[in-house]
């Protein structure tokens with residue numbers, strides 16, 4: 001491997017993230033590299049967060065986000081917390097401003113290691129999400145799956161957190177649904193011209209939700225931060241909860257809730273953990289990679 005960059009294998013509540021350091025370079029991580037990295041079980045990931053030199057004044061970095069199928073994502077909450085932790089441990093800084101294709105994000109690491117990311121403003125207009133059909137009220141749209149007279153899932157709240165989300169309310173535990181089967185049908189439903197992240201959300205109390213997500217471009221993942229934001233905002237918007245909720249991400253092995261606050265200035269702030277696993281070097285064009293020598297030894 002002649003032309004490699006550093007990367008860190010990290011996770012946000014089990015959401016598998018590769019943080020790739022593209023600073024000082026003009027090229028981008030290619031879809032081919034993403035697909036190659038994902039095909040190796042050791043580097044298989046849900047999202048790549050590629051850190052680039054800042055492109056706008058007042059920002060610390062530009063972040064390019066790729067799904068494991070090589071497509072781009074406009075937002076990734078769990079991955080953004082991983083980027084904050086990686087840069088905080090490198091620089092000692094605690095607050096950051098990032099630019100993504102969806103806009104500017106402010107984030108900070110707290111004394112207790114938890115990380116807050118201002119995920120920006122939710123968007124509810126049908127053509128901002130986008131939907132293929134005009135709906136005036138996107139808090140509950142006509143869409144269902146399963147038998148016509150007894151649908152398994154129906155009437156989702158839909159919105160954009162920079163990326164498209166549909167939230168289906170369920171009364172049973174989200175883990176009891178066959179989301180592996182319904183996920184791809186809903187992700188690719190003609191209602192969503194740019195596809196959608198599909199979340200099942202159970203209201204536990206007026207301050208708590210339990211969620212599980214089938215991610216656009218990544219499938220069933222252990223956690224999804226922007227979906228947690230979408231579920232929290234949709235719950236508050238429809239009067240199911242207040243504006244601050246704890247999200248128990250049902251599929252996550254990490255039993256720490258995400259705290260989502262939909263502030264009165266309309267910004268959505270997500271707080272939760274991030275974890276570093278190991279580091280290595282990868283070729284951003286081909287995806288060829290190696291683990292750092294010290295860690296390779298430690299792993300033997």
Ligand SMILES: N[C@H](CCC[C@H](N)C(=O)O)C(=O)O
Nearest residue numbers: 073076077078163224225226
């Ligand atoms: N895991 C991410 C979401 C990725 C979204 C991506 N699957 C898409 O919108 O295409 C998160 O924590 O927010």
